[in-house]
Amino acid sequence: MDATQEYLQRRDQLVREDRALRVDASRLASLTDIEAKAEAVVRATRAVEADSVWGTGKSIFDYNPIDSTPNVFPGMAFLTARETVTKTKLFQMLNKMPKGALLHAHLDATVNVDVLLKLALAQPAMHVRAPARLTTSNIVATLPEFKVLSPGAFSTSSSLTDSTYIGGEWVPLYRARETFDESLEGPVGFDNWVKRALTINPSEAYGTHDSPTKIWAKFSSTFLTCHNLIYYLPIWQQYIREFILSSIDDGISYVEARVNFLYKYMTGPDGLENLPHREWLIIFDRVLNEIKAELKEQGRQDELIGVKLIYTTIRFITPEELEWYTEDALALKQEFPHLIAGFDLVGHEDSLKPLIDYIEPLTKFMRRREELGVDLPFIFHAGETLGDGNAPDMNLYDAILLGTKRIGHGYSLVKHPKLMEICREKGIAVEVCPISNEILRLTSSMPAHPLPILVNHGVHVSLCSDDPAVFGNMGLTFDFFQVLMASEVTGLLTLGEFARDSIKYSMLEDEEKAYALGLWEKRWLEFLEWVGRTGDE
């Protein structure tokens, strides 16, 4: 063996040692023929498209001072890449991949805004208003406000754009749309106005609101705006249904959705805001069972293991107020043990209260949990920040000390060698939300995302969509796609490990989990075979 060969052997050995902690390390060490073929097909497709779709064809010796071509590259900013992504062969492949579980998504942002608007337009009780008559000069700066009125209080106002509209009066939603003035592009202009308020667009994320605080202002506003559309029982039950069915369509077979229980009541069919949390769960359970029955009828029961909810409230409540919510969560868990998977505090970590502020009610909750013998674990958001040693970064210490089962985001976890070690040893997985992190300006693009650092340090991860209705990353395919484009180490089999881990680190009972994993393995094998066959075409 010559010196170069000997060097290459040492190099291979070092690379192996460096990657030894990765979740895919042992699998990649010995592949089946089916795995090897599918992996090769995906890598080849990626390599071709990295150039044909995402390459600029330019070299660093082609400087053009007045360059006006787009700044295109693999894993580039999602909102400008989205349309191109959907057209790629790689995306179409991943679309068919069985994704396992979706472990981090906020229910209020999980249904496509087109669908939500359609659901709302069908409700005569749904009204909309603006602070002043909408015109071409104020429409961009004006947000819609929605509200369900009681049957007796339905409005007779007919338009948001008519000269008779003074501002502030409620207009029935469908009528506001129909009468939207032609100068504002009529009903299409109305739809765009509403959708703009419910989503983040590229000029905001990458232009006017390109800082974490500013984009969070926009992000928060989408939730404030959509709340009254969603929390109206006739819509909510269809909304849940749509969320579950569209998840199944994307290859997701199990979900743990975070539900915002901050508001104590939902609006009922009578227009009164009086449905308490236990009613929400009764309805949720009913919709879920209906879907399961339908799937069974269609022989598709294996496509959905189930859906559970993570109880959440928002990090701006006082520690005293938190006690009401923890008691509420305990009561719901006792009544619906199969539906509630965990407890979390959500909201903008950089500006809201850190976990340490709630340490007393949280430790009290832990004692109560034990007294009652209720298994209601913490699944905390923590470290969703660019900060180093600031309050949200410090949340990671508290989440772990309080016994969190997983970490939501954990974007700053990579800064913490001891905490990564604990996650590795205690099996605390991280719910990584790639596209969310990019749009909320923690990273400028996927190649700059810390995911590979976590993975190489042996921390288990599950890829999640977070708020797909706001970001446009419906399902999990987009997030899997961006992750795959941004790394040469990550291949299809790595994505498979992430999917496997999403089930392994779910809150399913051991028996359910084993069953879910078995079903997933079966679908995964079929998928790999299919991917392999596309390579023969």
Added chain:
Amino acid sequence: MDATQEYLQRRDQLVREDRALRVDASRLASLTDIEAKAEAVVRATRAVEADSVWGTGKSIFDYNPIDSTPNVFPGMAFLTARETVTKTKLFQMLNKMPKGALLHAHLDATVNVDVLLKLALAQPAMHVRAPARLTTSNIVATLPEFKVLSPGAFSTSSSLTDSTYIGGEWVPLYRARETFDESLEGPVGFDNWVKRALTINPSEAYGTHDSPTKIWAKFSSTFLTCHNLIYYLPIWQQYIREFILSSIDDGISYVEARVNFLYKYMTGPDGLENLPHREWLIIFDRVLNEIKAELKEQGRQDELIGVKLIYTTIRFITPEELEWYTEDALALKQEFPHLIAGFDLVGHEDSLKPLIDYIEPLTKFMRRREELGVDLPFIFHAGETLGDGNAPDMNLYDAILLGTKRIGHGYSLVKHPKLMEICREKGIAVEVCPISNEILRLTSSMPAHPLPILVNHGVHVSLCSDDPAVFGNMGLTFDFFQVLMASEVTGLLTLGEFARDSIKYSMLEDEEKAYALGLWEKRWLEFLEWVGRTGDE
């Protein structure tokens, strides 16, 4: 002790364990009064300015759809922050800090472009041309080209903007400036035209060229443009002098500068390109000794320990061509052992040849080095990339296997647990270039930079400016400033450890190093005392 107190103790313990590998861990464990006071002053100043200078005053509940305020935050993108940075109290404090050594800077981009232009304008032999007459419509798209002509060949052309200028003819530099047309803003317009070609401006970095490949095209073009300005002996000797003196002014007391030896000759006073590398070193040595003598005369000899050079050539040469350079470097090291500190290969890692392509000439060089008994270590650039497992990321394995003494950039090192462990154990420090990484689009801002990950994993770092003439981060103060603003863990004493490490991990001989450290400690103590006193004002 109640439950909360007990919790807080466990939390403190965990934080300590998590930070145990940090270079500042033992120092922070027991501070002198002087250290504690200076640290407190800096932290207080930072906290005030984080709000008064870098705060938007906005909350996430203040969404304005037509927001046109700037996207301001601590550690924000440098090119738009620069002017504000210089006005802060924190910057003015750090400006006085003894910085230790500058271990990563490319000589060709170390002198302020205003100064370089002034040096060039004083040379009658320096000429400039453009491919066509410059007008308001083509000036932005046109780059200047410079060249020294021999005395007999001086041009009589008088203007780049006159209707008689056909394009391509050389015009004496000073005359081109004087005759620059008023419609192009006269001499000031000329200066701006030249400076635009030698620097990266915010609209390029954050707009038209906002991708790693595109910004590197601009970046490379600045080097191609300035080469003929700098590599003319009458300018070069003043250029070196300016670089060294301005470094001293910024509190830098020792430098290891990377010199591009790709071109085999420099242009001499006679206008002929015939000065070989050993002549460069003779001149360099003379200028350095002159400066040392002047400093001694002024009683300032302690401000400059020395300047050494790292021999570099560019990663686009063939492996065969590399052998010429390694032999050249060995010969220079033998003749000027006190001047040459190491050997490196530079250039855009994402698109040029990886180290593995040069494995044969590099291992041959290692054998030759041993045969000759010459101590000429590798100090490789590696991992200056967003890639994961791509060729530049893999350069890290090769740099380490080949025995690099430090790593230039090592931006992707944080992905490699085993390599970080080796760096920690073998004392391989990383030359981190914060502002360079941001302008070259590896990170969108300092808070997103991986520096804290390296530091918390116990990897030693030295902060460096890389190419300050192109980026506008002259000296080291700007880089120290950005790092300090982007982390709550990092304080003044952490910066002090970085400065200390820059000397410890330099290529100084043990005795020189001990001497340099002693001088630095003395200045550091004086600086801390001064910072503390500013807190009393």
